Amino acid sequence: MTGLLEGSVALVVGGAKGIGQGVVERFVTEGARVGVLDRDAGALDALGCAFGDAVRTIVGDVTTPDAHERAVAEVVEHLGDLDSLVTCAGVFDFRTAVGDLEISRLSAAFDELFAVNVKSALLATRAAMPSLRRRRGAVVLTASVAAFHPEGGGVLYGSSKWAVRGLVVHLARELAPHVRVNGVAPGGTTGTSLSAPAALDASRTVASDPGRDERIAAEALLRRAATPADHAGTYLYLVSPLLSPAVTGMVVCSDGGRGEPIASEEDAGGAVEVDERFWRREAVGSNLRDGGGRS
Numbered sequence: 001m002t003g004l005l006e007g008s009v010a011l012v013v014g015g016a017k018g019i020g021q022g023v024v025e026r027f028v029t030e031g032a033r034v035g036v037l038d039r040d041a042g043a044l045d046a047l048g049c050a051f052g053d054a055v056r057t058i059v060g061d062v063t064t065p066d067a068h069e070r071a072v073a074e075v076v077e078h079l080g081d082l083d084s085l086v087t088c089a090g091v092f093d094f095r096t097a098v099g100d101l102e103i104s105r106l107s108a109a110f111d112e113l114f115a116v117n118v119k120s121a122l123l124a125t126r127a128a129m130p131s132l133r134r135r136r137g138a139v140v141l142t143a144s145v146a147a148f149h150p151e152g153g154g155v156l157y158g159s160s161k162w163a164v165r166g167l168v169v170h171l172a173r174e175l176a177p178h179v180r181v182n183g184v185a186p187g188g189t190t191g192t193s194l195s196a197p198a199a200l201d202a203s204r205t206v207a208s209d210p211g212r213d214e215r216i217a218a219e220a221l222l223r224r225a226a227t228p229a230d231h232a233g234t235y236l237y238l239v240s241p242l243l244s245p246a247v248t249g250m251v252v253c254s255d256g257g258r259g260e261p262i263a264s265e266e267d268a269g270g271a272v273e274v275d276e277r278f279w280r281r282e283a284v285g286s287n288l289r290d291g292g293g294r295s
Helices: 018-029 041-054 065-078 103-135 155-175 212-218 228-239 282-289
Strands: 009-013 033-038 055-059 084-087 138-142 180-186 251-254
Touching: 009 018, 009 065, 009 103, 018 033, 018 041, 018 084, 018 228, 033 041, 033 065, 041 055, 055 065, 065 103, 084 103, 084 228, 103 138, 103 155, 138 155, 138 228, 155 180, 180 228, 228 251
Parallel strands: 009 033, 009 084, 033 055, 084 138, 138 180, 180 251
Antiparallel strands: none
């Protein structure tokens, strides 16, 4: 590895498993010391055993202010001020249709899903603000392909990830010029255990979905299902002051080209056939042209 984060301090929220774990592992190999906030004590213990003093683990409920305040305070005390904050905590709605839910169950699912996917990111950023400002650091929030395309999730999950896009744009403006704020929008990812809110059956995880990896690969231009490690380099790019010093207010898609149409060879008349199963990523193009970094 390149040592791009040598001597830096990061906090990863939801970093015990899945994409968050991939980020923690990459940051440590790049020289960072990393605090990890997660509710899974067993997975945190495994991280601690794997990385020793390079990782500081904190058990907590990411939907509560106290957990974030404790995490930031502990990391600052033991590792130093934060150079970066990454938020990866999330739950998935398994594309449950709103019309299939009783209104009380819909309300409960909404509250939990938005608390984990949206509120936790906002609470983490607020708790870390003073430390990040002292270090002129960076924030990276985890959005999703569902923040651009409806096939990436159901109404609840998709709208929560659109909300994360909103956090990126507005926090980038509020925290400028001292802190950069960006997002990563992963596509379907193998090797994760994303689960449903309790109101939608918390025992269900994406890992138990038969044929999921094959479907992800079939829907991506690169014809492969990404792993957490595949996304980690995008997070590294966005937190590094050497690689992305002028980037803020942006959401970078790390989805294998999911959503782009696939063109076949030109036919005799010069026309190009397009597989209409795939959506053009007009929203992404607009974001990249007119990102939140504009004043």
